[in-house]
Amino acid sequence: MLPENKLELVCPAGSLPALKVAVDNGADCVYLGFRDDTNARNFTGLNFDAANARTGVEYAHAKGAKVFLALNTYPKSHGSERWTKAIDQAAENGMDAIILADPGLMQYAMKTHPQLHLHLSVQGSATNYEAINFYHEHFGIRRAVLPRVLSFAQVEELAAGTPVELELFGFGGLCVMVEGRCSLSSYVTGESPNNCGVCSPPKAVRWQKTAKGLESRLNGVLIDRYADDENTGYPTLCKGRFEVEGETYYAMEEPTSLNTLELLPELLRIKVRGLKIEGRQRSPAYVGQVTRVWREAIDQCMKNPQGFSVKPAWTTELGKISEGQQQTLGAYHRPWK
Amino acid sequence: MKLALGPVLYYWTQEKLQEFYEEIAAAPVDIVYLGETVCSRRHIMRLSDWLEVAEMLAAAGKTVVLSTLALIESESDLKSLRRIAENSDFTVEANDMGAVHRLANRMPFIAGPYLNIYNPQTLHLVASLGARRWVMPVEMSHEALQPLQQLRPEGMETEVFSYGRLPLAFSSRCFTARFHNLPKDDCRFLCINDPDGKTMRTREGKPFLVINGTQTQSALVYNLIGDLDSLRNAGVDVVRISPQSEHTAEIIRLFRDRLEQRISPENAAQQIESVMPEAACNGYWHGRPGMEQMFLASAMQHE
Numbered sequence: 001m002l003p004e005n006k007l008e009l010v011c012p013a014g015s016l017p018a019l020k021v022a023v024d025n026g027a028d029c030v031y032l033g034f035r036d037d038t039n040a041r042n043f044t045g046l047n048f049d050a051a052n053a054r055t056g057v058e059y060a061h062a063k064g065a066k067v068f069l070a071l072n073t074y075p076k077s078h079g080s081e082r083w084t085k086a087i088d089q090a091a092e093n094g095m096d097a098i099i100l101a102d103p104g105l106m107q108y109a110m111k112t113h114p115q116l117h118l119h120l121s122v123q124g125s126a127t128n129y130e131a132i133n134f135y136h137e138h139f140g141i142r143r144a145v146l147p148r149v150l151s152f153a154q155v156e157e158l159a160a161g162t163p164v165e166l167e168l169f170g171f172g173g174l175c176v177m178v179e180g181r182c183s184l185s186s187y188v189t190g191e192s193p194n195n196c197g198v199c200s201p202p203k204a205v206r207w208q209k210t211a212k213g214l215e216s217r218l219n220g221v222l223i224d225r226y227a228d229d230e231n232t233g234y235p236t237l238c239k240g241r242f243e244v245e246g247e248t249y250y251a252m253e254e255p256t257s258l259n260t261l262e263l264l265p266e267l268l269r270i271k272v273r274g275l276k277i278e279g280r281q282r283s284p285a286y287v288g289q290v291t292r293v294w295r296e297a298i299d300q301c302m303k304n305p306q307g308f309s310v311k312p313a314w315t316t317e318l319g320k321i322s323e324g325q326q327q328t329l330g331a332y333h334r335p336w337k
Numbered sequence: 338m339k340l341a342l343g344p345v346l347y348y349w350t351q352e353k354l355q356e357f358y359e360e361i362a363a364a365p366v367d368i369v370y371l372g373e374t375v376c377s378r379r380h381i382m383r384l385s386d387w388l389e390v391a392e393m394l395a396a397a398g399k400t401v402v403l404s405t406l407a408l409i410e411s412e413s414d415l416k417s418l419r420r421i422a423e424n425s426d427f428t429v430e431a432n433d434m435g436a437v438h439r440l441a442n443r444m445p446f447i448a449g450p451y452l453n454i455y456n457p458q459t460l461h462l463v464a465s466l467g468a469r470r471w472v473m474p475v476e477m478s479h480e481a482l483q484p485l486q487q488l489r490p491e492g493m494e495t496e497v498f499s500y501g502r503l504p505l506a507f508s509s510r511c512f513t514a515r516f517h518n519l520p521k522d523d524c525r526f527l528c529i530n531d532p533d534g535k536t537m538r539t540r541e542g543k544p545f546l547v548i549n550g551t552q553t554q555s556a557l558v559y560n561l562i563g564d565l566d567s568l569r570n571a572g573v574d575v576v577r578i579s580p581q582s583e584h585t586a587e588i589i590r591l592f593r594d595r596l597e598q599r600i601s602p603e604n605a606a607q608q609i610e611s612v613m614p615e616a617a618c619n620g621y622w623h624g625r626p627g628m629e630q631m632f633l634a635s636a637m638q639h640e
Contacts, residue, residue, distance in 0.1 A: 077484030127409060
């Protein structure tokens with residue numbers, strides 16, 4: 001069990017260099033995935049093979065940091081050995097927890113490696129304590145990562161109804177849809193987070209200069225079109241501009257990053273245990289920068305929650321690397337909805 | 338195969354719902370799912386109102402199922418869930434693991450399409466907790482369904498979403514309120530003006546998605562009427578039609594005619610076209626992007 005006032009900083013590791021940078025800059029935990037469709041950031045050139053994972057675990061443990069394995073896609077029947085093998089490997093490598101979404105896999109992990117700590121992935125779509133308690137009762141999960149759709153008041157209500165530790169996204173990409181409940185990407189490209197571990201996959205993206213502007217397309221579908229003076233963004237399909245009844249606008253969500261620095265004292269107060277940074281697809285430099293800022297912020301907050309205030313320098317530094325250079329409190333702040 | 342009518346995903350007036358279900362009572366459909374599954378703020382129908390409709394349909398010989406919300410966020414959402422789970426007259430469709438938690442080992446239930454059952458292990462788990470039927474996730478193909486069918490638990494029925502705009506995503510943000518520049522807490526329930534949702538087009542005017550409050554649907558209509566033989570071969574037990582504001586009874590009749598081999602797949606596909614709000618797609622079932630339309634195998638043989 002963690003001490004009462006401990007909030008762990010959980011940082012993304014898309015590669016061994018990113019893992020080392022995160023640990024060196026003060027991450028309490030890092031999370032990583034193997035190099036295949038068993039995790040929700042199945043991108044070319046990213047993630048770990050067995051040897052890298054072993055090295056990563058040794059490096060992190062030597063410096064007192066924990067390692068979580070993200071195994072958060074849903075296996076189809078054929079090829080599910082990839083997932084169960086990954087669980088076996090996590091156990092062998094001495095990983096501190098595995099992050100799962102699929103109940104069938106949880107059952108396997110619980111039976112085969114009862115000592116392994118299980119975390120419920122954000123892809124498990126648990127947005128209420130009854131759902132979290134379901135996974136707790138049946139599989140003994142220790143922690144649940146909450147989808148980025150709950151308001152702070154709802155998180156507080158949820159926290160009071162479950163013995164399971166909670167981990168919240170604090171910074172990085174913002175899914176406007178409930179994770180695990182979104183098939184937009186497979187509708188357009190055939191591949192989704194649930195079935196392939198990807199959203200709006202790069203191989204389906206085309207950029208084209210036209211007389212009307214620079215166009216981004218996903219498997220042929222026009223996601224956005226940019227004038228010369230506009231910043232372009234990756235065509236994640238929920239962050240494009242579309243037309244509804246004659247109005248063209250970001251119909252679902254602007255290109256923006258989640259940033260919950262100012263909520264830190266409140267998160268501590270309701271005993272949130274993990275503060276998760278999104279971005280296994282980002283560079284080691286990015287991971288280092290973000291980890292540094294959040295380490296400092298969390299340390300200050302744990303030392304003196306009442307006197308905590310967000311330093312302008314933190315906001316500036318994070319602003320420079322945010323998607324669309326914009327930041328939001330997202331759903332935690334009710335009016336966002 | 339049996340025919341089921343899914344829950345109405347849009348916000349309709351009480352009068353419209355009343356009229357709709359009176360027509361459904363006379364339509365050749367076996368199972369009817371009732372209840373609000375999309376937004377907890379929609380309040381026109383209370384549970385007692387739904388139960389009245391349920392009794393009317395049951396008296397007309399329909400098997401009625403009460404569906405629960407797909408996105409349960411607050412204590413008051415949980416209260417509504419418990420009231421539905423504790424009803425003693427009708428089977429419940431669980432659309433969230435919280436609902437499964439309430440129903441497990443208490444009464445037989447239906448595992449809804451949003452539970453993410455992708456493999457036999459998970460299917461066996463929900464079966465052991467009391468699920469008697471499961472609804473395949475919409476993005477699953479018939480090829481991916483096969484192993485689940487082969488290892489299907491004893492007595493478990495399989496249902497496939499087979500007609501209607503695809504429920505693709507849920508958010509806690511209301512996109513209808515966003516369109517009107519209103520916060521969700523003051524949405525004024527304007528989605529009641531869009532009985533089939535609001536179409537979202539790409540910047541070159543192509544119908545892409547549909548806004549239905551907190552739900553995002555496909556603009557194209559998923560339509561497996563030409564694929565029913567392949568559903569039957571896959572051992573599917575129940576075919577689900579999702580309601581639209583007009584012509585639902587006609588669509589049910591066409592599916593029934595096709596199921597009973599009174600019309601050919603080509604004929605059925607052709608006749609249904611005139612009553613669809615947008616063009617058809619069937620990619621998911623064929624292991625393709627959902628928005629694609631694969632031609633009928635039999636039609637291709639004729640070419």
